[in-house]
Amino acid sequence: MTYLVDDLVAAGLVERQQNPADRRARRVVATPAGRRRLAELAGRVHDAEDSLLGALSPEERRTFRTLMRRVACDLRDVDAGTDPCVVADAEAAGS
Numbered sequence: 001m002t003y004l005v006d007d008l009v010a011a012g013l014v015e016r017q018q019n020p021a022d023r024r025a026r027r028v029v030a031t032p033a034g035r036r037r038l039a040e041l042a043g044r045v046h047d048a049e050d051s052l053l054g055a056l057s058p059e060e061r062r063t064f065r066t067l068m069r070r071v072a073c074d075l076r077d078v079d080a081g082t083d084p085c086v087v088a089d090a091e092a093a094g095s
Contacts, residue, residue, distance in 0.1 A: 008028075013037055014029060014031060073085045
């Protein structure tokens with residue numbers, strides 16, 4: 001994980017900041033450039049979803065996302081470091 005954060009810092013997308021709650025710890029915070037890049041990529045994902053799911057009604061899209069979330073939650077034990085349910089819940093909250 002450290003190498004990934006180092007690469008993101010080098011790219012100017014995040015920075016390490018002192019954690020105000022614990023002076024011994026650091027937080028990884030998106031820079032303005034990182035937030036812009038994230039917004040750009042989120043827009044591209046949205047466009048790809050619209051293209052892929054274009055034949056579905058809004059209700060069918062919701063059903064599809066619900067079913068895909070169930071599938072992702074069943075896969076949570078595949079990679080112990082990543083819980084797809086957390087990712088799916090965060091994505092659903094943003095939808």
